[in-house]
Amino acid sequence: MTHENTDYVDILRTHGYRVTMPRMIVLDAVCAHEGHAAIADIQRLVYDMDPTIDRSTIYRALDVLVEVGLVVESDLGHPGKVYSIAGEANHHHLVCLQCGKVLSIRRDVIMGLKAQIHEAYGFDLQADHLTLNGLCRDCQSKKPPHSL
Amino acid sequence: MTHENTDYVDILRTHGYRVTMPRMIVLDAVCAHEGHAAIADIQRLVYDMDPTIDRSTIYRALDVLVEVGLVVESDLGHPGKVYSIAGEANHHHLVCLQCGKVLSIRRDVIMGLKAQIHEAYGFDLQADHLTLNGLCRDCQSKKPPHSL
């Protein structure tokens, strides 16, 4: 996935951040990885492009990229977080608490909720990339329904 | 001590877990702490009750308590997760990404979403305690480019 069409330079600047080599390389790494990239994936890709970039710099770059909305961070349950490009992140995740399976659902599924919350609380839900937990179809049938 | 709620013994057993001292003490610690308890809070409270309980045991106990639904885990943005008692968690959280404010919303707000997801994907959404991010009313109007 490329991000050539995105004005990530402007996005960083308007948020008051500087455009630096490490940040662009980290962004490239997230782009280069299909689907969800774990930290280990990103670190490896970044290292291939520039071995001098430090681990801590990668963490900090990811934080910045997430904050400005270029990258999306998800906690899928298992240790460590995963990252994906915000552009292709117009979907949300259903993570099964039992088997760990990850389903992707269409973005508009939560649009009703977003509107509802905004009306009732004046809160503008960030609807980019949510992670919702529960039980997938298979695990529901395996484990008899115990009140959750 | 929350002897008022004797359900936790049954709940643990029904899920195939044993009822142990460390787990009860960790549960007590989460109970004892008003609102959201950070790991550091829990560790301190647990230590006060029993200094021999290990760090790793606390982490593992929290995992179990979260899995059986007695305790609720939230990622509020800043490093580390926070925990709260599920009993008081007939609500969900809206966390402002800008100012960190935490709003509680009523549980039934997401019931429509739950039904919708179940119909479309057969996924049983765990609707106990969601943490949703976004911008609160104040920060929407302010929207300063860069700060925390």
Place this chain on the structure above:
DNA sequence: CAGCTTATTGCAAAAAGTCGCAATATCAGC
């Protein structure tokens, strides 16, 4: 495009979280 201001980096060290394993404690069955 040189100089200035300040955000950002790399490093090193600390803190937070995870994991394997022997010892221990829970609980079912007697």
Place this chain on the structure above:
DNA sequence: GCTGATATTGCGACTTTTTGCAATAAGCTG
């Protein structure tokens, strides 16, 4: 109540993530 099977603990070692700080580089100004 004992006893045995086994889930759980505490420990230590390990990996992952965060943080403070001096050196560096980005981006403004003229």
